Amino acid sequence: MMRAKLVGASLALVLIAAPAMAEDWDFVLTNDTGKTVTQVELSPAGTAKWAAQRTDEGVSSEVKNGNDWTVHFDKSKDTCDYDVRLTFADKSTVVWTGLNVCDNAFAEFSYRNGNPVIVVDDD
Template sequence: MRYKWALGLAMLGVAAPAFADAWDFILTNNTGKEIKTIEVSPAGANQWQPNKVDDGEKAKPIKPAGRTTIHFDKSATQCKWEVKATFADDTTAVFPAVNLCDASFVTIRYANGTPAATGS
C-alpha cells in the first residue's frame, strides 16, 4: 500500500513543470510601423526573451494593424510583463508592463509619441 502512495506522489512530481510554464497571448500592432521581432521581460527585470517559434520556422513580421500569437515562458510568480518591439527600420521601443495573468490580448501603440500597451 505504501508503495502505491509513493509511486503516485512521484508521478505528480514528474508531471509538474520545474521552473516555468509556456504561455502565449495575441499581440495587436497599432504602432503604425512594421515589427520585425517581439521580446518580453518580467517588468523591470530587463531579461528579454524572444517570441518562441516552432523549430525550423522564422518569426514573421507583424504589419501595422496586424495580429500574431506571442509564445514565451512565464515564471510562476510574475504577472506583469513588458513588451519590446524591434521595428523594420531597426529602431526599438519598450511598451509598459501588462498583466499577462489576466490578459490574453495585448495591443501596443503610441499615445502622443509615448509607447503604450493595453491588455484584455
C-alpha cells in the same frame, strides 16, 4: 523507519533546491504602431532580462501594422507583469511596460501622444 525519514528528508531538499519552472504561455499582440514588427521580446517587469518569443522554425514572426500575432513565451511562476520590447523593420526598438499576462489574453500596442501604450481587452 529511519530509511523512510531519510528518503523524505532528501526529497524535501530536492524540492526546495529545485528552480521555479517556466510555463508555456501566450497572448495576442495587435500591432497598431504604424510600423512592421520584426521581433518580440519579453522580460519580467523592470528586470531587462529579455527573452525572444518562441517561434517555429521557418515561420516568420513579422507583424505588419494593423495585424495580430500570437506571442508564445515561457512565463515565470514569479510574476504576471511583463515588459515587451518590439524591434521594427527599421531596426529601432521600443519598450512597452506593465503587461499583465495573467489577466490579459489580448493586447494592442500603440502610441498615445508619442508614448508607448498597451490597450488590453479583458474578454
